[in-house]
Amino acid sequence: MMNLSADAIKAAVAAQRSRAEGLFDELARCSQRPRGITRDTYGAGENAAHEVFGAQAASLGLEIRRDAAANTYATWPGGDRSLPAIVAGSHLDSVPHGGNFDGAAGVIAGLVAVAALKGLGVMPRRDITVMGIRAEESVWFQVSYIGSRSALGTLPPGALDARRIDTGRTLAEHMTASGGDPAAIRAGRNELATSAIHAFLEVHIEQAPSLVELGKPIAICTGIPGNFRYPDARIIGRYDHVGTPRRFRHDAATAAADFAVALDKLWEEHEAAGLPMAATLGRFHTDAAAHGLTSVAGEFHFSLDVRAYDADVLANLEARLKGIVSEIEARRGVRFELGPRASAAVGIVSPVIRSELEQAAVLLKIPAATIGSPASHDAAAFAAAGVPAAMIFVRNENGSHNPDEAMKIDDFLQACGVLTAWIAANCRA
Numbered sequence: 360m361m362n363l364s365a366d367a368i369k370a371a372v373a374a375q376r377s378r379a380e381g382l383f384d385e386l387a388r389c390s391q392r393p394r395g396i397t398r399d400t401y402g403a404g405e406n407a408a409h410e411v412f413g414a415q416a417a418s419l420g421l422e423i424r425r426d427a428a429a430n431t432y433a434t435w436p437g438g439d440r441s442l443p444a445i446v447a448g449s450h451l452d453s454v455p456h457g458g459n460f461d462g463a464a465g466v467i468a469g470l471v472a473v474a475a476l477k478g479l480g481v482m483p484r485r486d487i488t489v490m491g492i493r494a495e496e497s498v499w500f501q502v503s504y505i506g507s508r509s510a511l512g513t514l515p516p517g518a519l520d521a522r523r524i525d526t527g528r529t530l531a532e533h534m535t536a537s538g539g540d541p542a543a544i545r546a547g548r549n550e551l552a553t554s555a556i557h558a559f560l561e562v563h564i565e566q567a568p569s570l571v572e573l574g575k576p577i578a579i580c581t582g583i584p585g586n587f588r589y590p591d592a593r594i595i596g597r598y599d600h601v602g603t604p605r606r607f608r609h610d611a612a613t614a615a616a617d618f619a620v621a622l623d624k625l626w627e628e629h630e631a632a633g634l635p636m637a638a639t640l641g642r643f644h645t646d647a648a649a650h651g652l653t654s655v656a657g658e659f660h661f662s663l664d665v666r667a668y669d670a671d672v673l674a675n676l677e678a679r680l681k682g683i684v685s686e687i688e689a690r691r692g693v694r695f696e697l698g699p700r701a702s703a704a705v706g707i708v709s710p711v712i713r714s715e716l717e718q719a720a721v722l723l724k725i726p727a728a729t730i731g732s733p734a735s736h737d738a739a740a741f742a743a744a745g746v747p748a749a750m751i752f753v754r755n756e757n758g759s760h761n762p763d764e765a766m767k768i769d770d771f772l773q774a775c776g777v778l779t780a781w782i783a784a785n786c787r788a
Contacts, residue, residue, distance in 0.1 A: 362783065362784070362787070363479060363481075363780075363783050365722050365723050365724070365780075367479060368475070368479070368723065368776060368779055368780050368783065369723060369776055371475035371476070371478045371479045371779070372471060372472075372475045372772055372775050372776045372779055373772060374475070374478060375471040375474050375475055375478075375772075375775070376768060376772060378415075378470070378471065378474060379467055379471055379768060379771065379772070379775075380768060382411070382415060382467050382470070383459060383460070383463065383467065383768075385411050386398075386408055386411055386451075386459060386463050387459045389404070389407035389408065389410075389411060390404040390407060390408065390453070390459075392456060394456045394762055395456035395457055395458060395761070395762030396453050396456070396457050396458055396459045396762065397453060397454075397455050397456060397457065398451060398452045398453040398457075399452065399453075399455070399499065399525075400452040400493070400494040400496055400499035400500065400505070400523070400533070401429070401493065401494060401499075401523070401530070401533035401534055401536070401537045401539075402523075402533065402537075404452070404453070405451055405452040405493065405494075405537070406537055408451040408452075408463070408491070409429070409431045409451055409491055409493075412431055412433070412451060412466055412470075412491045413431055413433070413491075415470060416431075416433030416470060416489060417433075419433075419435075419470065419473060419474055419477065420435075421433040421434055421435055421473070421489070422434040422435075422436060425538065425539075426509070426510055426539075426550035427509065427539055427540040427541070427543040427544050427548055427550065428493055428494075428505065428506050428509035428510060428534065428539050428544060428550075429493055429506075429534060429537045429538045429539035430490060430491065430492055430493050430506045430507075430509070430510050430550065431490070431491040432488050432489075432490055432491075432550075433469075433470070433473075433488065433489045433490075433491075434486050434487070434488040434489075435473050435477070435483060435486065435487045435488075436486055437483040437484050437485040437486045437487065437786065438482065438483070438484045438485075439484050439485065440485075440486060442484060442485035442486070442557070443485065443554065443555050443556055443557035444485055444486035444487065444488050444555060444556060444557060445485060445486070445487045445488070445557050445558055445560070445782055445785060445786060446488045446489075446490050446551075446556055446557075446558070446559045446560070446741075447465070447468070447469035447472060447487070447488070447489055447490070447559070447560040447561070447562075447778060447782070448465055448466050448469050448488075448489050448490030448491060448492060448559075448561065448737075449462045449463070449464065449465025449466050449468075449490075449492060449495070449561050449562065449563055449736075449737060450462035450465075450466075450491075450492040450493070450494070450495030450496065450506065450737060451463055451466055451491050451492070451493070452493065452494055452495060452496050452499070453496060454496050454498050454760045455498070456761075456762060457759070457760050457761065457762065457764075458759060458760070458761055458762055458763065458764025459764060460564045460753075460755065460759075460764045460766045461563070461564055461759040461760065461764060462492075462495060462496075462563070464562055464563060464564055464753060464766065464771060464774075465561045465562040465563050466489065466490075466491050468562035468751075468771070468774060468775045468778055469489030469490070469560075469562075469778075470489055471772075471775045471779070472775055472778045472779040472782050473487060473489060475775070475779045476779060476782065476783060476786075479783075481783060481786070483786035483787070484786060484787050485557060485786055487782060487786055492506040492507050492510075492737050493505060493506030493509075493537075493539075494506045494530075495507070495736070495737050497588075497701075497735075498524070499523050499524060499525075500518075500521040500522070500523055500524075500530050501521060501524070501588075501590040501591075501701065502514075502515070502518045502521050502530070502701060503586075503588075503701065503703045503735060503740075504703065504735075504737055504739070504740040505518065505530065506737070507737040507740040507741065508740050509544050509549070509550075510549060510550045510551045511549055511551050511553065511740060511741065511744045511746075512547065512548075512549030512551075512744075513740065513743070513744055514544060515701070518530060519531040519534070519541050519544065519545060553744050553745045553746050556741070556746045557747070557785065558709065558712055558746065558747045558748065558749070558785070559737075559738060559741040559742075559746050559747070559748040559749075560712070560738075560748070560749055560750070560751070560778060560781065560782075561736060561737060561738040561748070561749075561750045561751075562750070562751045562752075562753065562771075562774045562775070562778055563732075563736060563750060563751075563752055563753070564752065564753050564754075564755040564759055564764060564766050565578065565730075565752040565753065565754060565755045565759075566732070566733050566734040566755075566758060566759045566760075567733055567758055568754075568755065568756055568757070568758060569728070569730050570728060570730075570752065570753075570754035570755070571754055571755075571756050573728050574726075575726045575727060575728040575754065576725065576726060576727075576753070576754050576767075576769070576770040576773045576774075577720070577725060577726075577727050577728075577751055577752060577753055577754065577770065577773050577774045577777065578727060578728040578729060578730045578751070578752040579713055579716045579717050579720065579727055579728075579729050579749070579750075579751060579752075579777075580708055580713070580729075580730065580731070580732050580738075580749060580750035580751070580752060581708060581713065581729050581730060581731045582668045582705070582706065582707065582708055582731045582732065583668075583705070583706025583707075583708065583731075583732045583734075583735065583736055583738060583739040583742070583750070584635075584636075584637070584666035584667055584668050584705060584706070584731070584732065584733070584734075584735065584739075585666065585667065585668075585670060585673055585702070585703050585704045585705035585706070585735075585739070586664055586665060586666035586667075586673070586702060586703050586735060587665055587673060587676075587677055587700060587701070587702045588662070588663065588664045588665075588700065588701040588702065589662065589663045589697045589698055589699070589700055589701075590662050590698070590699065590701065591660075591662065591698040591699060592660070592661050592662065592663055592695065592696065592697045592698050593658060593659060593660045593661070593695075593696050593698070594611040594614050594615055594618075594658070594659040594661075594693050594694070594695050594696075595611065595657070595658060595693060595694045595695075595696060596608075596609040596610055596611035596612075596614060596655075596656065596657050596658065596659070596691070596692070596693040596694075597609035597655070597657050597692075598649065598654055598655060598656070598657030598658075599654070599655035599657070600653070600654070600655070601652070601653040601654060601655060603655055608655055608692075609655075609657070609691065609692040609693055610655050610656060610691065610693070611645070611656045611657055611658050611659035611693055612645055612655075612656035612659055613691065614659065614687050614688075614691040614693045614695075615643065615659040615661060617687050617690075617691065618661075618683065618684070618687055619640055619643070621683045621687075622638050622640070622663075622680070622683070623638075625638070625676070625679060625680070625683070626638050629667075629672070629676075634667070634669075634672055635667065635668055635731060636665065636666060636667040636668075636672065636676065637664075637665070637666050637667075637733060638663070638664070638665045638666075638676075639663070639664045639665075640661050640662065640663060641662045641663075641664060642660060642661055642662040643660075643661045643662075644659070644660055644661070645658065645659055645660075646658045646659075646660065663680075663697075665677070665680070666735070667705075668705060668731060669705065670704070670705050673705070684697075703735055703739060703740070703743075704739065704742075704743035705739070705743075706732075706735075706736065706738055706739025706740075706742040706743065706748065707742050707748075708738075708742070708748065708749050708750065709742075709747035709748060709749050711747070712747055712748070712749035712781070713729075713749055715781055715784065715785075716749060716751060716777055716781055717729070719776075719777045719780035719781050719784075720777050722780065723773075723776050723777060723780060725773045725776060725777060727777070730752065732750065732752070734759070736750060738750050751774045751777055751778060752774075753766055753770050753771050753773075753774045754766070754767070754770045
């Protein structure tokens with residue numbers, strides 16, 4: 360698979376340790392909060408991270424450009440620029456009060472791989488681009504893969520009018536303030552033609568401690584779940600006196616409890632059948648302006664995220680959930696208003712690239728597991744657009760989306776080694 364020796368690649372990647380550590384430290388400094396890291400989507404935190412990335416890429420002599428969505432591209436030109444490019448990267452935003460490694464690890468891994476290959480004297484025939492992607496974290500605008508789907512021309516209609524949860528300003532307004540051009544996106548401009556991309560590779564920390572449990576530093580991804588989401592659902596019942604007999608009640612809170620229990624049973628059923636999925640009620644609450652100790656809840660708010668690795672399984676899950684809703688409505692005398700629906704396609708990992716990454720790990724003598732991703736990633740947006748895509752996960756003891764993300768630099772450099780080996784074998788033709 361590799362023209363370079365395994366020892367040479369491992370040594371070249373190890374030589375980039377200080378670069379990687381310095382970049383992680385710099386990203387932490389520009390987005391530190393009293394609790395964790397906040398690189399807010401199309402805000403000061405994410406903007407600062409893109410500046411850090413751009414400056415480091417420029418120091419490596421890479422070509423820097425930004426697109427209408429303010430994604431940042433750092434390209435090492437190949438000898439034949441008509442060939443489809445290798446793109447490696449991830450996102451630079453975070454959830455509020457998150458950790459320093461989610462997303463950022465993939466961007467820094469791309470820079471480490473390029474720096475290592477430059478150090479080895481590799482002359483790529485095709486372009487190698489490291490991409491710092493905007494707005495992967497859907498929590499801010501409740502839209503998935505904003506940066507990658509904007510670049511690929513697959514951003515859903517109306518997404519630019521979504522409002523950020525904390526500011527109330529639209530995505531278009533935030534994008535403009537961050538140097539983007541939402542009018543160009545509305546007009547149909549896309550930066551990345553799928554025919555011009557040889558493959559998309561993404562390094563990412565694992566979301567659950569599967570690799571900790573397995574005792575492996577890295578894993579090769581087997582698949583990325585698709586999802587459907589209802590970010591602003593509610594149940595309408597009737598406010599009543601706390602002494603109202605059960606037969607007269609239209610209790611939104613007990614209806615919500617029924618829904619949560621039924622959802623969990625549905626998950627348990629699929630798990631027993633060997634059909635991996637996940638269901639999350641991220642928000643789940645009565646109306647703080649109206650609820651009280653002596654009132655029956657007349658309104659209940661929740662968000663729902665359901666994900667699975669197979670499109671047919673997802674469709675069946677949604678149909679089953681709607682049946683559950685109808686049954687609860689009839690039994691409890693309430694009304695569900697699910698509100699706007701969002702979705703993301705299942706991310707199919709390229710079997711060829713997956714196999715090549717597994718081979719690279721063997722040749723480098725790096726212990727690697729194979730696991731499905733429990734989370735959504737930009738790689739899924741590339742795969743859905745028809746780009747061969749794959750992912751490498753890095754061991755992370757405390758999960759992600761929290762201040763205590765615990766990626767070890769040794770594990771990270773192992774993932775960088777596999778990425779570097781794959782790029783070395785694929786940048787020549």
